Amino acid sequence: MAVKALKAPPAPAFDPWDVAFGAAIMNDYVFRGVTQSNHKPSVAAYFEPRFNVNKDLQFYFGVAGESISFANRAAAEIDVYGGIRPTFGAFAFDIGVWGYLYPGGTCQYGAANAFNGGLTDSAGRPLSAECLGNALTNANTMKKDVSFFEVYGKGTYTVNDNWSFGVTEFYTPSFLNSGAWGNYTSVTGKYTAPSTIFGSSGVGMYVSGEFGRQWFGTTDSFYGTAAFPNGIHYADYNTWNVGIGFTYKVFTLDLRYSDSNLSKGDCSVFTGAFNASVGTAPITGNNPAGNSSNWCGATGIAKLSVDLTAMTNLK
Template sequence: MKKLALLATALAMISGSASAADMAVKAYKAPPPVAFDPWDIAFGAAIMNDYVFRGVTQSNHKPSVAAYFEPRYNVNKDLQLYIGVAGESISFANRAAAEIDIYGGIRPTFGAFAFDIGVWGYLYPGGTCYYGGGATTDFAGRALSAECQANTLTNLNVMKKDVSFFEVYGKMNYTLNDMWTFGVTEFYSPNFLNTGAWGNYASVTGKFTAPSTTFGSSGVGMYVSGEFGRQWFGTSDSFYGVPAFPNGIHYADYNTWNIGVGFTYKVFTLDLRYSDTDMSKGDCNAFTSDFTASGTTNVTPINPAGLGSKWCGATGIAKLSVDLTAMSNLK
């Protein structure tokens, strides 16, 4: 009897343990999967001592401020759609109030290759038409507007009231590893700066990102990056013509390059950069209509008056920017 009692007790204990184990398994519930939110927003602002675009200052080598707002839709982890609006303060010969950029495109990723394809519109509101010498007609004999007739820059350079234009573009970046990234870009406009001349820009880029331990545990990151590009142009319309080329001038093609070092901390970036081109001062004047251009010795076929512009020369750029995204920084 004692043996039977002991056996019954043992069986009860085993049965009780098994029941407890079953209850524990049934009581556990896996957390619900995190819902995928495809929407995101990137936005930021910057201040710089000089706003330089493809080697040419847009702010007369003076400080400029910028800001952007970019909604994004992630179809999946390898495909993003986006639109955006940005603005920069500028100093053009036509006294345009600012540059307003409206853009949109698609960013597909294939392994180490990241692409960016889209359309970029450059708007310059608030411009005023200037025409050299107070002439009543252009070189093709077409009548100028009363506004153009009444406005003449001191150095007799000319510029249209509206220089807005758009470009289609494609970019490709290849990430070799955590430190090295290389890329190529291509931009094309059928009417660059509304001059009547087509424009084509292509470049190669490179970036080295220092290991995260470079500055210890401070959270400061560092990179070195550079770009070499070439800008090609067609022929302008007669508004920008000169006596030798009354129907328009063929703007000088040029090379441009920049190299710099950047420091990052959380959402902030300080970028210090050197930029330059191989465009002559005379051809630079013909291209930019620089209202500060002066002199008479910088004569080229498209710049017979000899004015020289420093807007396309060597310059140093210091830029402090802040960049955030809703998903990463506003949760």
């Protein structure tokens, strides 16, 4: 008796669209070694539609938000970004543009340490009454609008299931709308423990770290001082972080140490911290009041996040 051959079931249709989204809560929002939340808790969320041309090429666009505490009193950071993620074997790349928006800011003008040619902005226009009426008591300075964008490229080499290494590069023509170009480069590494390390519990673990350097150009005259009326050069600095993370299903708990080599005086100049102390740092051409801030020093970060994708978690 002949046996009738059975047809193989049809392959599932390839759906190129996916959406990633998630949220997080952390005790401190730190960006390149500098707190963005005055060392206070912060919440974050993101939404990222993706289009997969094939398994090795993806286009994406995203919107994210974080709560912050800036010297200009902006309370939120809104990120709008997009790019392309090609993969070639063990090499994965990510190339795109990232916009940082800070709505709700109010100009803070420290007349004691800003000398830009008769209280004018970078275009020579008189500063508004709002700006002059909101001088910080420590004489630090920050524009109302500090929104800016960066172009970036990232590369990751996956050695095996446990080890991966990467490099990042970010560039902006005007960091925090200061007029100073900014360039950030870093190297990263990550070790992912075998899935069996916690038995069948489903808990995963990783250890990761990053070492980066941030370079700057010269600001516009809004941030000028008596010694440098046309603008100041923010101090270049190194930053590093190392941490351990635990994963369970869609949850990640990341415990991290972050630091930089920015002095407290240079930190005050760079951040314009509203709570910087006066006269406790060396007086320099960039920092004529001797202000000092701890916004750039060593800190511990605990972050609990949830990350999902529609194709994986909502089917």
